[in-house]
Structures are given as structure tokens and as C-alpha cells.
Amino acid sequence: MKELWKGNHAIAEAAMRAGCMFYAGYPITPQTEVGEYLSGRMPELGRKFIQAENEMAACYMLQGAGSTGMRCMTSSSGPGFALKQEAIGYLCSNWIPTVFVNVIRWGPGLGSLDSAQTDYFQATRGGGNGDYRLPVFAPNSIQETIDLMYEAWDMAEKYRNPVMILSEAALGQMMEAVEFPEFKEGPKQSEMDWVWDGVGDRHSFNHGTPLYVDKPRRVREKIETMQENEQRWESYLVEDADYVCVAYGLPSRTTREAVDQLRAEGIKVGLIRPIMVWPFPFKAFAEIKKDVKGIISIETTDAGQVVEDVALATKKMVDGNVPVYGLYTAQKVVRPSEAVAFIKRVIAGEEKEVF
Amino acid sequence: MEIIFAGFGGQGVLTSGLITAEMALSAGKNVTWMPAYGPSMRGGKAYSVVKFSDGVIGGPDYDTPDVVVAMNGPSLEFADCLKDGGLLIVNTDAVDTVPDYNGRIDVVEVACTTLAESVKNIKAANIVSIGAIIKARQIFDIEDAKVALKDYFVSHGKGKFAEANEAALMAGFECVK
Numbered sequence: 154m155k156e157l158w159k160g161n162h163a164i165a166e167a168a169m170r171a172g173c174m175f176y177a178g179y180p181i182t183p184q185t186e187v188g189e190y191l192s193g194r195m196p197e198l199g200r201k202f203i204q205a206e207n208e209m210a211a212c213y214m215l216q217g218a219g220s221t222g223m224r225c226m227t228s229s230s231g232p233g234f235a236l237k238q239e240a241i242g243y244l245c246s247n248w249i250p251t252v253f254v255n256v257i258r259w260g261p262g263l264g265s266l267d268s269a270q271t272d273y274f275q276a277t278r279g280g281g282n283g284d285y286r287l288p289v290f291a292p293n294s295i296q297e298t299i300d301l302m303y304e305a306w307d308m309a310e311k312y313r314n315p316v317m318i319l320s321e322a323a324l325g326q327m328m329e330a331v332e333f334p335e336f337k338e339g340p341k342q343s344e345m346d347w348v349w350d351g352v353g354d355r356h357s358f359n360h361g362t363p364l365y366v367d368k369p370r371r372v373r374e375k376i377e378t379m380q381e382n383e384q385r386w387e388s389y390l391v392e393d394a395d396y397v398c399v400a401y402g403l404p405s406r407t408t409r410e411a412v413d414q415l416r417a418e419g420i421k422v423g424l425i426r427p428i429m430v431w432p433f434p435f436k437a438f439a440e441i442k443k444d445v446k447g448i449i450s451i452e453t454t455d456a457g458q459v460v461e462d463v464a465l466a467t468k469k470m471v472d473g474n475v476p477v478y479g480l481y482t483a484q485k486v487v488r489p490s491e492a493v494a495f496i497k498r499v500i501a502g503e504e505k506e507v508f
Numbered sequence: 509m510e511i512i513f514a515g516f517g518g519q520g521v522l523t524s525g526l527i528t529a530e531m532a533l534s535a536g537k538n539v540t541w542m543p544a545y546g547p548s549m550r551g552g553k554a555y556s557v558v559k560f561s562d563g564v565i566g567g568p569d570y571d572t573p574d575v576v577v578a579m580n581g582p583s584l585e586f587a588d589c590l591k592d593g594g595l596l597i598v599n600t601d602a603v604d605t606v607p608d609y610n611g612r613i614d615v616v617e618v619a620c621t622t623l624a625e626s627v628k629n630i631k632a633a634n635i636v637s638i639g640a641i642i643k644a645r646q647i648f649d650i651e652d653a654k655v656a657l658k659d660y661f662v663s664h665g666k667g668k669f670a671e672a673n674e675a676a677l678m679a680g681f682e683c684v685k
Binding site for chain 2: 155156157323326327328329330403404406407409410485486487488489490
């Protein structure tokens with residue numbers, strides 16, 4: 154039977170169902186309920202919860218837990234999540250599977266508690282040093298948040314890489330009716346060929362070829378494999394669309410309403426919704442018809458971030474120099490009426506293309 | 509169906525939204541509930557938005573609501589975004605003058621606090637407003653709504669208030685002609 158759950162609580166319970174054994178984090182609005190819930194739930198399940206002294210310490214606790222093969226996670230928002238960037242670099246460098254949850258609030262700096270997608274570049278380009286990528290899941294409902302949390306560790310372990318769940322303030326705070334999957338466990342330590350468990354010849358990390366051997370090539374191959382295999386999206390009325398919108402997370406839901414309203418008026422508009430924002434779903438653009446008139450990124454940023462990936466995907470996958478537009482609604486998820494008005498202005502030639 | 513419960517922090521506008529969301533869920537609908545409030549616990553603007561439908565629900569925030577409950581004066585600003593023919597419930601205990609909307613919307617005046625007091629449950633002014641909506645718009649069967657209301661408080665460990673809360677719901681329901 155479905156029950157009403159708050160997004161942040163659902164993230165926490167889904168992590169438990171997925172076999173997360175260790176959480177370390179530091180409170181910050183609008184994701185504090187993740188840690189609050191786990192502080193009670195994890196001891197109840199015989200698992201380990203730590204409120205760390207700060208965000209950085211939490212990540213290095215993950216480095217410890219993750220290197221033993223334990224399923225572990227942290228969560229934060231805004232400037233708190235910014236503090237985790239250095240450690241994400243180390244975890245990527247050391248190929249340690251971990252799960253990061255960012256319930257985005259509007260930034261930069263202290264920013265505000267408003268719902269936003271302003272950490273898109275940080276998530277997809279990386280805020281730490283060096284050349285690394287994280288698979289980034291971008292759910293648009295609480296049920297999908299649960300479903301993606303449930304498989305996050307499977308992907309992290311598959312690639313030996315941290316992965317990220319990109320939520321947003323309103324998605325963390327709102328409630329929807331959901332169902333949870335059954336509890337599952339991660340792989341046993343003895344089944345993993347790289348963990349540090351201090352037993353026999355497994356007392357050192359990384360059995361087999363050391364990580365530093367031929368590292369640039371192996372990193373590149375890993376990133377290319379993830380790009381090839383993990384693109385994930387939902388297409389809505391794209392095939393015959395003269396204008397195709399691209400939106401992820403909550404804006405994808407209001408944009409879909411706008412698409413329905415415009416279709417009812419006979420205007421052929423479609424929607425591509427990235428479910429993973431890295432790797433960006435370039436393949437979704439293959440379905441766009443040849444004489445499409447424009448691609449429109451709709452996002453909760455100030456000056457446009459997703460639009461850059463939309464432009465790259467358009468250049469690679471769509472013939473001709475198709476214009477790419479951007480509607481940026483900063484601290485407010487776009488309203489359907491706002492999206493409808495913008496798309497009509499694009500059609501009327503009253504909006505200037507970004508790319 | 510899109511409903512905004514608006515007031516100042518402490519008037520129970522998040523809770524009235526949540527209860528309505530539970531009623532919609534028990535009626536088999538898809539539901540979203542979204543809270544919006546500032547950093548302060550009491551005072552300051554607060555509202556919650558409930559949407560329910562048999563179909564897919566878009567964003568959780570309001571766009572053009574069907575119903576607005578204004579528990580205080582400043583909340584009347586939400587009336588401007590109501591659909592034509594939409595319903596505005598005004599808590600006359602905390603609103604001095606009700607503007608003239610020239611028939612664009614239906615206005616129902618409910619003395620939420622006075623009615624809550626009359627059933628000896630002064631904290632339940634927010635629940636009174638739910639009863640008024642149910643009567644004015646027939647969004648739920650009132651008997652089913654009573655069950656959902658009771659379940660909500662029982663599941664939150666507050667079952668002892670079930671009877672008093674049902675009285676508040678009915679006070680709101682019966683005050684609408």
C-alpha cells in the first residue's frame with residue numbers, strides 16, 4: 154500500500170533498503186531530514202550513523218568505509234556540498250564506490266533555501282581538481298528518487314566510482330505517495346577483488362594491477378564506458394515535435410504540463426527528460442526529426458548551465474545549425490504558464506537563441 | 509484539484525494541507541504536498557500546496573489553484589491567481605475586510621477560530637477550513653474524510669484528539685450553506 158513520504162525521508166529509507174551500512178554527514182537545510190531520519194533508523198537496524206564534525210571529515214570517513222567494500226553514503230546541500238569536492242576527487246582517484254546525495258539549494262555561497270538546479274555544473278563537471286566524472290542520477294519524483302537510490306550502489310561498485318543523486322530543495326521537502334522495495338544486501342567482502350579487509354593476502358588495497366599503472370588510459374576508458382552504457386532518459390512526444398524542450402528534475406514535470414497545453418492547441422512540442430545528467434543522454438537527441446525548428450532548455454538556474462549540454466548534444470546529434478534556447482527561472486521551478494509563454498515567444502521569433 | 513492553505517506560521521497551514529493530502533490518498537488519488545515557509549517557526553508567511561488527480565501530477569507548487577484558504581489578511585494575495593470560478597475560503601477571525609472580487613470567484617467566509625472554539629478545540633481552526641472546502645466543493649465523501657482524519661492523528665500518536673478534531677471538521681462542514 155502506498156504511503157505519503159517526504160522526499161528527504163524517502164532518500165534515507167531507500168538507502169537502508171539498498172544495503173547502506175554507514176552514513177556520515179553534517180546537517181544543513183534543506184536536507185537535514187536525511188541525517189535526522191538515519192540517526193534513529195540506522196542504530197535500529199544495527200548500522201552505523203555518524204554526525205561528523207564537518208562535511209570534509211564525513212567524506213574521509215566514507216573513504217575508510219568504502220575502501221573496505223562497505224556500502225556508505227553522505228548527503229548535504231549548498232555550501233556544505235561544496236566542501237565535499239576535494240574528497241570526491243580523492244574517492245575518484247582511489248576508485249572507491251560511494252554515494253553522494255545533493256539536495257540542491259540556490260547558490261552560490263550561502264545562497265538561499267529556495268529550490269534550484271544551480272549545482273548542475275558542480276555535479277556534472279566536478280568541483281574538485283583533476284579529470285574525473287561521476288554518474289549523476291536526477292530523479293523527478295519521490296518514487297523515482299527511491300528507485301534510483303536503490304540501484305546507486307550497484308552502479309558505484311560496477312565502475313568503482315562515486316555516484317551522485319541530484320535532488321533539489323522542493324523535491325526533498327515535498328511529499329508523495331510511494332512504495333519501497335524489499336531490503337537487499339551489497340556484495341560480500343570476500344566476493345570483491347579490490348577491498349582492504351586485512352585478511353590473508355587481502356591486507357592491501359587493489360589486488361592485481363596497482364591503480365597508478367597506466368592510470369590516464371584506464372580513467373579515460375572508464376569514463377568512455379560509462380558514457381556509452383549509462384545514458385538514461387525519458388522521451389515525451391519527441392518524434393514529430395517542431396520544438397523539443399529539455400528539462401530534468403522538477404522543471405521536467407511542469408514543462409511536461411506545458412507540452413500538454415501546447416499540444417492541445419495543436420502546437421507540436423516534445424520533451425526530453427534526462428534521468429541521468431552525467432552521462433548526458435546524447436542518444437535521446439537521435440530521435441529528433443530532421444527539420445526541427447528549435448531546442449529549448451528549461452532549468453532552475455540563473456544564467457544557464459544545462460543549456461550547454463543541450464547545445465553539445467544538438468551539435469553532435471541533430472543535422473543543421475538548429476538554434477538552442479534557454480529559459481532560466483533561478484529560485485523558482487518554472488510554472489507551466491511561464492513555460493508556455495516562453496515557448497510561444499520562441500515560435501514567434503521573439504527570443505534570441507543562446508547557441 | 510489544486511489547493512493552497514495560506515496563513516502565518518503557527519496557524520497549522522502545513523498540517524491542514526497534509527491532512528487533505530492523506531484524505532486524497534485514501535480516496536485513491538495521486539497526490540503531492542509541498543510546504544513553503546521562512547526560517548521562523550511562528551509568525552511569517554507560510555503556505556502549503558496540495559494537488560491531487562487521477563492522472564499524472566506536474567510540479568508540486570501552485571500555478572492556478574482551484575481553492576485558496578486564507579487564514580489571515582496577507583494570504584488574500586493568493587486569491588489573485590485562483591481560476592475563474594475558484595473558491596476562496598476566508599478566515600474572518602483574522603481577516604478584517606474581504607475584498608470585492610466582482611463575482612470572478614466564489615468567496616466563503618468562515619470564522620475558523622470561533623467555530624473551533626465552539627467545539628472546544630481552539631487549536632483546530634485549520635481543520636475547520638478543511639470541512640468547509642469539502643462541503644463547498646464536494647472533493648471527498650465526508651464519512652471517508654472523517655476516517656482519514658482519524659487515521660492521520662492515530663498514526664501520529666495523537667489518537668486521543670480524534671473526536672475533538674472530527675467535531676472541528678464537522679463545524680466547518682456544517683457552516684457552509
